[in-house]
Amino acid sequence: MAKTASLTAGLVAKKGEASPATVVAAPQVQPIEVKASATGGGRDYYKALTVKLDRDRYESLKSMGVKLDKKSQEIFVEALDLWMKSAAGQQHA
Structure with a gap:
């Protein structure tokens, strides 16, 4: 079993004597390949959103997703x- 660190008063810096911890290099991470969506055209920016659906709409969405x-x-x-195109047309009317 690994030995745990001892928690002593030496871990707490006195006011005005604190210094930053040593910087550890961040691990190297491979970038994720982003595929163009069917209608998105390969944009580099994505923002996650949450949509709350009632059970009937959720089941219909999943059912249509499977069928299509x-x-x-x-x-x-x-x-x-489609909605944004329709709404833009209504603004100019």
């Missing part, structure tokens, strides 16, 4: 694009 072989993300993006 589409993920919920694809369905939402496509629906949002």
